Amino acid sequence: QVQLVQSGAEVKKPGASVKVSCKASGYTFTSYGISWVRQAPGQGLEWMGWISAYNGNTNYAQKLQGRVTMTTDTSTSTAYMELRSLRSDDTAVYYCARERGVVAIPTTWYYFDYWGQGTLVTVSS
Amino acid sequence: DIQMTQSPSSLSASVGDRVTITCRASQSISSYLNWYQQKPGKAPKLLIYAASSLQSGVPSRFSGSGSGTDFTLTISSLQPEDFATYYCQQSYSTLPITFGQGTRLEIK
Numbered sequence: 001q002v003q004l005v006q007s008g009a010e011v012k013k014p015g016a017s018v019k020v021s022c023k024a025s026g027y028t029f030t031s032y033g034i035s036w037v038r039q040a041p042g043q044g045l046e047w048m049g050w051i052s053a054y055n056g057n058t059n060y061a062q063k064l065q066g067r068v069t070m071t072t073d074t075s076t077s078t079a080y081m082e083l084r085s086l087r088s089d090d091t092a093v094y095y096c097a098r099e100r101g102v103v104a105i106p107t108t109w110y111y112f113d114y115w116g117q118g119t120l121v122t123v124s125s
Numbered sequence: 126d127i128q129m130t131q132s133p134s135s136l137s138a139s140v141g142d143r144v145t146i147t148c149r150a151s152q153s154i155s156s157y158l159n160w161y162q163q164k165p166g167k168a169p170k171l172l173i174y175a176a177s178s179l180q181s182g183v184p185s186r187f188s189g190s191g192s193g194t195d196f197t198l199t200i201s202s203l204q205p206e207d208f209a210t211y212y213c214q215q216s217y218s219t220l221p222i223t224f225g226q227g228t229r230l231e232i233k
Binding site for chain 2: 035037044045046047050059061062095097102104107109110111112113115116117118
């Protein structure tokens with residue numbers, strides 16, 4: 001069965017960096033993209049960016065450009081999200097999600113069909 | 126960016142009720158609209174994709190409709206396990222992908 005298993009909770013000081021991992025199993029890793037979505041305490045869902053596990057292409061949310069880097073390691077079927085220069089408002093649960101595309105000619109429908117369990121990142125001095 | 130606005134923001138209902146949640150996009154997104162359910166402390170779960178296609182394993186009491194800018198998620202007969210927060214998400218423009226602010230469905 002498809003699983004996305006994320007790394008554990010982190011506590012960081014302002015200005016530090018964090019790297020969250022997302023290990024995939026149960027499917028061909030390079031056949032799907034991975035998006036990262038975060039959720040601040042009591043708030044809604046915010047898309048952070050996407051990476052193709054096939055070729056490493058990325059798209060990042062403009063507000064995070066320059067602070068976020070998404071990578072993959074196809075040898076271990078693991079996706080990574082690194083966020084730098086952390087601020088208190090980066091405190092959130094970070095999720096990875098598999099992006100599936102269903103072809104329905106002439107278009108393709110994209111959605112997030114599997115999610116990791118979430119990783120709480122707390123930024124506090 | 127495409128803004129997604131859900132209404133209501135919260136809703137109280139009883140088991141057995143029929144419930145409708147609305148999602149409006151700031152521009153036409155065709156049928157590139159997905160719905161998710163999230164329970165406290167859990168990751169979101171996909172319910173509906175492409176505005177009206179039921180994800181495998183999701184009960185048939187959930188249905189979606191709409192196209193263009195106006196969409197609805199309907200639960201035909203609320204069950205106790207349906208009390209959660211629901212989010213719409215557009216995939217028409219992927220830079221960025223955007224979600225609605227969520228609708229919290231509570232027990233009356």
